[in-house]
Amino acid sequence: MTTVKNIEEKKQEILEAFSFRHACKEFDENQKISDSDFEFILETGRMSPSSFGYEPWKFVVIQNQELREKLLPVAWGAQGQLKTASHFVLVLSRNIKDMHFDSEYIKYMMNDVMEIPEEGQKMRYEFYKKFQESDFNLLESDRAVFEWASRQSYIALGNMMTSAAQIGIDSCPIEGFDKEKVEAILKEEGIIADNFELSVMAAFGYRKGAPMFAKTRKQMNEIVEWVK
Template identity: 35%
Template sequence: MIHITPTDLLEHLNWRYATKQFDPSKTISPEVWTALEDSLVLTPSSYGLQPWKFLIITSKELKEKLRPLSWNQAQVTDCSHYVVFTIKKNLTAEHVDRFVARTAEVRGGSVEAIAGYRNMMVSDVVYGARSFNVNEWATRQAYIALGNFMTCAALLGVDTCPMEGIEPVNYDKVLELPAKGYATVVACAAGYRSEGDKYAALAKVRFPKSEVLETL
């Protein structure tokens, strides 16, 4: 496997910014988008439970419905692909069992062989102390996916803008999520920056490394 250099990594991360203006005439190619979809699937999660679903919005009509529910931000309608990050609400033992079955299928072996791991997950996430804030736990997992997606997009030369300025409850209604057991937590616009976006040229504002990193 060929790895990128530290210099390449930092160049891509410095190139990335929260894009304010997308060029609506530019779309992400199928090849690149497939890779970004796979990056979402490959996102790590606690226990590997993947308590989420990622909704990929490309329909112009649906984007227009979501824009008023997003502080009327143009990124929603002007981007190439709009990703809504949702969580599986109130995780159950059934979800854990599906994950255990999938593990046995992919890695070989039997469900019985990993029953101890299954029971540990259930006793923590479904019935343990974490069960009282399991949706908040799932939300944190979704933000791991958001960060992973944005970094992978930058490495592929795709612009993104994380979108917290949205109305999650109303997103849920438009996307018909309550009946499916999912809830919106955040979104991300992806595409290509407009040449007129002045924010693309602005220097990043970060606290000095000495303030935010400490080696112990």
């Protein structure tokens, strides 16, 4: 039975995890995340929400050291993490080829994954078409569709980092890389196809030392406005 005390304790645990989490630049190479713990982290990414429920992401876990070395020259923001992280993840997002309202991928999601009846699919198709064409004007450029899908992938990554922090695992999101050059390497390795692009990188592991700086944030009244 859930009690007020249970809820308050859980809230405190969650806030402690947020306080614990920081952008870890270097990890303890001697500590590895267990398979079960990392499966848990990936599961929280898989279960994350997405627009229309179309899950436009893919998580590529790079454990191959030779590939990590190849990425080093084109990922300036991941120099310490590529060398020391227990697990290194590339978060890919689907582009216009898959996310266009009339794509085979969208049909697959409605048919095979969501198992929506035919009449429901027709209605959802029209909603999604209008959303892309006029509500968000996504079809003005291929880049706009990728950026929209990419924003959703950040929701999944945020959930993965939070769930990791709740079990004492450190992480670091990374945008410091040459997108074109990284994607060229991934295509050369047969890792990325034309329907995906790289959104963000993330490293997971256990911190080597204490954070260099204390966590700072603006006060609540600086970032929240209530309209009553």
